[in-house]
Amino acid sequence: MKTKIHEHLLNLNDKAMGKVIKTISLKTLVNISLVLLLLTSACAQSGNKTKNQADNKVEAKSIVGKPAMDIQMAVLSGNLEAVKQHIEAGTDINKKDAMSGSTPLITAASFGKNDIAKALIDAGADLTPKNNDGSTALHVAAFFCRIEIVQMLIDAKVDKTARNNFGATARETVMGPFLEVKPIYEMIQQQLGPFGLQLDLTEIEKTRPVIAMMLQ
Template sequence: MKAHKLLAFGMYILFVLAVYSCESKNSKTGNSKTNTTQKVKAPKTDIHAATFMGNVKIVEQHIAAGTDLNSKEPIGGSTPLITACLFGKTEVAEALIDAGADLNLKNNDGSTALHVAAFFCRTEIVKALIAKGADQSIKNNAGATALESVSAPFVKVKGIYEFFNKELGPLGLRLNYDRIEKTRPEVAELLRNQS
């Protein structure tokens, strides 16, 4: 992602959180009518905000209510699943995967959930995505598959991780470079063995 897209995404998340804290009871529909065919009412918290916060209970309420699990946030085009992969919200990612979220949707940079999970070495999420049949042949806008995104030596891509850590750190992204350096080859091997 380019710097302005990352900052815009961060601003969007902060906006969603601010709106969440000020929402009224009927903010989802904009009126007081109830949908008689819907047995479970969606929670007030937006699915993107719930994912970002790692609140699996609210995400599960969205799943039960039939919320669109593939909705994209308007700034970076990330789905809730891609956001869960980015911020390492494993429980949320697994709930979305099990509920049938589209594993192969791309964000604005052409990255799928598998690209993001692999690049940030979210091993458990990578395993869950592979187990559910995520397409490993999809290339992002840079022309890389998920495997190719973790195949370069860590020293060559450390600057990218530092950039993400700096730009998204205020939003809670905490990257452990030692863990990532150690785990990148393991994730690459996992992807190689499954392709």
């Protein structure tokens, strides 16, 4: 199954990469897809464990205050309380996912988890880490037009000049013609919609110029 998923997503990657490589790295988004598929499976297993532990609350509470749910899973599922518990328990909030290289903040930016992004930033999350494709949280937030998260990052003095592995700044990822990247947004929505990603393409088309102005 894992091999088939890799082949399917990489085929999509090959078709779109040549057309928009200077605008955004599709490999980054493919990596996010792969990680999500793997983490969703892990989430299901974690959910079963949590359910089994429900009858054993005393033992669960004695585990150093750290929630059973992994911080990346907590971000993906929008579990703000679990993320806060991780922060209070001293979990490394800058730890990169082994598959994609994404930090919890990059994941939150990808999926528009505004409250979680704020909690991570307020907790002192590092804004500079890059995923395997060289994209920072700002790159991802900008491309997906997460305007609130972009503003949070700007307020936190994020480096707007950082470049991904293809030499593009976050601003440059939203400066190209929308029609050239629309197929990528559609592909991402198709692939990640089942995992909770919601993209309003009409809104994204309107917001891309706004993001570009914010990042001047």
